[in-house]
Amino acid sequence: MRLRSWKARSKRALVAASLMTTVVAGTAGWAVGNEQQPLTGPPPGTGSWRADHALGMRLPDPATASPARIAAFFDSLTPTQRRELLVRHPSVVGNLDGAPVALRYEANSLSLRAGRARERARSTDPDLTPQDHERARSLVARYDELLAPGRQILAFDPRGRGQVAEVFGDVTKAQHVSVVVPGSDIDLSNFDRAKDEYGTPAGMARSLHTTAGDRTAVIAWVGYTTPVGLGPDAATGRLAEAGAPRLARFTQGLTASGAPRPAVFCHSYGSVVCGLAAPRLSASDLVVFGSPGMRADSVSDLHTSARVWAAKDDSDWIDRVPSVELFGLGHGEDPTSSAFGARRIPAERAQGHTGYLAPGTDSLRTFARIADGDHSPVDNRPTGARS
Known part of the structure; x- marks a missing residue:
């Protein structure tokens, strides 16, 4: 019986992995030749x-x-x-x-x-x-x-594609601090681009700070080498594994310098980084949105004391990527599924993969409550439930 069950699960995983490859290839094509070499180690100099x-x-x-x-x-x-x-x-x-x-x-x-x-x-x-x-x-x-x-540039490293962290608000006086972790195609050159503003970490951070108010400082953190395009880098955890220790150290540095434990907001592939960093994150809350998975099957697998939240709108193309991890391909369970166990964040008014922090959305309003230290659940229903 156990053997048949294992074979069935393996077969479903193989089918899902094949489907994921088909979806990614059909959506934008594999980003051939765009494999990135992660920036690791101590600062330049x-x-x-x-x-x-x-x-x-x-x-x-x-x-x-x-x-x-x-x-x-x-x-x-x-x-x-x-x-x-x-x-x-x-x-x-x-x-x-x-x-x-x-x-x-x-x-x-x-x-x-x-x-x-x-x-x-x-x-x-x-x-x-x-x-x-x-x-x-x-x-x-x-x-x-x-x-x-x-x-206010809190980090700047010109090596490779360049890394940067920018602060919105006053970290030294804020009662609450948040960190925004981006997904693919973000680096020093475009982390604050005007086009698709709310799809950039600077645009997300600025919007979150404006909505949450001056009691909260928000940091746009581009401190890891992100994937370029929808290719093998985006479908595996290699770059996330290199970025996770850097994110953990960054949050530890904030608290060591006197800031409160931050709420960490993780978009798209950034949620893979956050999932791998979770056991070492100095964080009060872990919020993922537009997530392909966190390399974990459930909240308990993250081994974190932070409250875990998840959001995904119905128009987000990430919903077409199967929730599977097999032989290093894919990122595991959908964090908005009831099986994962994260707290649900409404995102009915968000549009597409990068609209979660656009003004007027229910997701931004809830994000701001979390950033401002409101820890009450916004919805007691299991994630993935529908009214």
Whole structure:
């Protein structure tokens, strides 16, 4: 009997995996040649940081020191010592989870200015190609935008496709903090694009902050290498596995620097990252929307103390992707299914895969309640139930 049951489950999984491949290929085609190499390890400039003994002490290793250790280290420094490290190692300080938030803003401003100067020089370098010149001019414009007055850049790493985190509100004074984790096709160049605004982490974060109010700060976090297109990277957990420790460390750094435990909002492939990071996340709430799965069969499999919420609107194309994980392909149970056990978030007014934080939607209104610390369930029915 057990053998027949196992064979039946395996057969259903194989059929579902085949169907998932067909759906993805039929929707947009496999993104051939777009396999991404994940950015891992400590911040750029770590080698120089490790070799710096100018303060008469060994600096904590960014690769091994916990965010709590980093926070304690900076607490032990004088303002002058902090500034010395900021000026000598802006790329490390600006990306060091646990370092003071205001210091990271200033460090990233220095890094962006240095990057802009470097790319300006490259844009007219006669030894470079016209394509190199065009790329350099594009980066100069990008850095100009990020250096605009009022922008708060909590992380900036130009390596690869580039990573960034931007804050909306005042993290140091907010009673509540939220983090938005994006899905595929997001990087330094487009995390705040005007087109499809509410499909970008910056647009989502800005909308959530506006709706939740000033008691809540919201961070758009692009701290992992996202998949490009609907190809093998999007269908497997490889990039999510590389990104999960980075997300966990980022949330730990927030709490180590004095912020409250954040609510983490995870869109699309970002929910795969959040699912894998869940046991180590310093989070009050874990909210997934437009999710292909979290690499877990149920909330209990996430091994988290955070409240888990899920939303999916009926017009979201992600609903056509079968809920299966087999031989590394697919991401498991639908978080909005009754079997998964997450708290249901209404999303009847959301449209498509990127409309969950559009103004006027029931999903945004509920997200804002969660972000603002309202922990009461919005609906006591099991997820997936219909009235």
